[in-house]
Amino acid sequence: MTASAMTFPAPDRRALSDFRALAGRIDGNGPRYTSYPTADRFRNDPDLSLYHDALADSRADVPAPLSLYLHIPFCENICYYCGCNKIITRDHGRSARYVSYLGREMALVADRLGTRREVIQSHWGGGTPTFLDPDEMRRVMALLNEHFALTADGEHSIEIDPRRVDHARMALLAELGFNRVSLGVQDFDAEVQQAIHRIQPFDETRAVVDAARALGFRSVSLDLIYGLPHQTAARFGRTIGQVLALRPDRLSVYSYAHLPHVFKPQRRIDENALPPAGEKLDILVSTIERLTAEGYVYIGMDHFALPGDDLAVAQREGRLQRNFQGYSTHAGYDQVGLGISAIGAIAGRYVQNARTLDDYYGALDQGRLPLARGVAMNTDDHLRREIIGDLMCNGILDLPAIEARHGIDFSRAFSAELADLGRLSEDGLVQCEPGRITVTPLGRLLVRRVAMVFDRYLREDAARRADNGAQAANDGAQPIRIVPRYSRVV
Known part of the structure; x- marks a missing residue:
């Protein structure tokens, strides 16, 4: 099935029940992705x-x-x-x-x-x-x-x-x-x-x-x-x-x-x-x-x-x-x-x-x-904007098509992201298959959380927080909490 043939079912009671259980644990502040960056x-x-x-x-x-x-x-x-x-x-x-x-x-x-x-x-x-x-x-x-x-x-x-x-x-x-x-x-x-x-x-x-x-x-x-x-x-x-x-x-x-x-x-x-x-x-x-x-x-x-x-x-x-x-x-x-x-x-x-x-x-x-x-967007921004847009709008990533359009090896370029998607797959938000990533009915309710996996800027923020925390620990000081620069209204 291609993205153009994708038909989304309405969120069913099971998805809504799972959403209720998961939302407090994994749904936090994050961008709405009306743009990327x-x-x-x-x-x-x-x-x-x-x-x-x-x-x-x-x-x-x-x-x-x-x-x-x-x-x-x-x-x-x-x-x-x-x-x-x-x-x-x-x-x-x-x-x-x-x-x-x-x-x-x-x-x-x-x-x-x-x-x-x-x-x-x-x-x-x-x-x-x-x-x-x-x-x-x-x-x-x-x-x-x-x-x-x-x-x-x-x-x-x-x-x-x-x-x-x-x-x-x-x-x-x-x-x-x-x-x-x-x-x-x-x-x-x-x-x-x-x-x-x-x-x-x-x-x-x-x-x-x-x-x-x-x-x-x-x-x-x-x-x-x-x-x-x-x-x-x-x-x-x-x-x-x-x-x-x-x-x-x-x-x-x-x-x-x-x-x-x-x-x-x-x-x-x-x-x-x-x-x-x-x-x-x-x-x-x-x-x-x-x-x-x-x-x-x-x-x-x-x-x-x-x-x-x-x-x-x-x-x-x-x-x-x-x-x-x-x-x-x-x-x-x-x-x-x-x-x-x-x-x-x-x-x-x-x-x-x-x-x-x-x-x-x-x-x-x-x-x-x-x-x-x-x-000004760079090459990586264009690629990630397309990926985030496909996830949020069509609910599916056709990996061979993305690789052909951008001349990349998806698994190599996004190895860290695929590892994170694996954890979201365990929670039932996505299905990862050869050549395809599909957002589930539950994942559609938390689609912003799925999209955040591919946000390079959030990853860099997280890496800086980890580095600062490690440095503070080495210095014997309490880690400094860095407030994210994004919110629900971005």
Whole structure:
């Protein structure tokens, strides 16, 4: 069976039971692998030639289409759980200036690309993109169409806050060419909403979903978060019941990462109200059971989709990939990032914009791209990105095919990794056969743990920790604990 013929069964009760037993022992903090190398490996203040060279190489790849991400950072309300790069303000005058600078950045990028490149996939994220007023949204879309060619049959999506849109605004989004919407929900429980400072009645969300369907949007996606204060399996189950009544095409069920030392708003969350680890695991397991029983395909990690959705179809056909929006059907194209903190993946380079408005505006005032961080992939990075992507998306490694494409002897190049996979095989996460490595139904629930085996940077971190510990022991000192540079939110 090839990857393109792979069909994933729903996680069964045995896999979920084994997952419950294993998760506490082997599932720890780790990257989500929306990129490889992961964003924490990007270098600060790289030479601007990194971005220029990436655009030049992409220019040589014409007529390949692009993927495009645009970041709108503004929000009127602070949600305590949020770890996004956002600006809380009720001053809508700030967005007018931002739109103007977005136009400058688009012009600089388009000029170096050399032609009005076709865009097959676009996504507006935030923040809250619908913070922009209707005229500003029209202006941004006009600028995009001036500098790029957004295809009518492409996938064009936007994140929306159901508390901030009505039927008229949904009609505007359809008029502008959006055909997919992603709605933040998190939880419909009133006490949970109060604790996270996000009051959002079910009827308000249902009105937006109904409007999207009436206006002909191709897909409606809902985002949930488990692990929030006051959540239990039973209470979250009631939210799942309400979600199922809306029957979204896609669902993302994210694990809340409580990192108040990194995200200051999380300091307002009562840690004593967070569900204990066992309850949080119960929430996840019961959610997977419920959604798959109701006909949703478990795509992987935190994504679910109806069988006819493009994500589910792509997975069945072996075309599923990952990018900075998670699982995707169009991740193989160069991705341009626009706006503060936006990340681009262009011609083997990752580039990330400045994270603050002052730095972003300052760079554009000087007529230069607002690059803040980035990295150029090497040959080993390309190989490992393919391996990690195959494991996380298609659940199978065809070793002869990888060897042929990259000119390697897999068993020799990855002897340490194969030894680690052997231990994961004993736990039932993978099956290692001649010429093939397959992720099991249990392994799909812990697929990030499987992918981490092939992360060279994590291996180097572990080796340094071991060396430091050995040196400390030789010196008669206590080993120093080195905190990993990655987390659940990377």
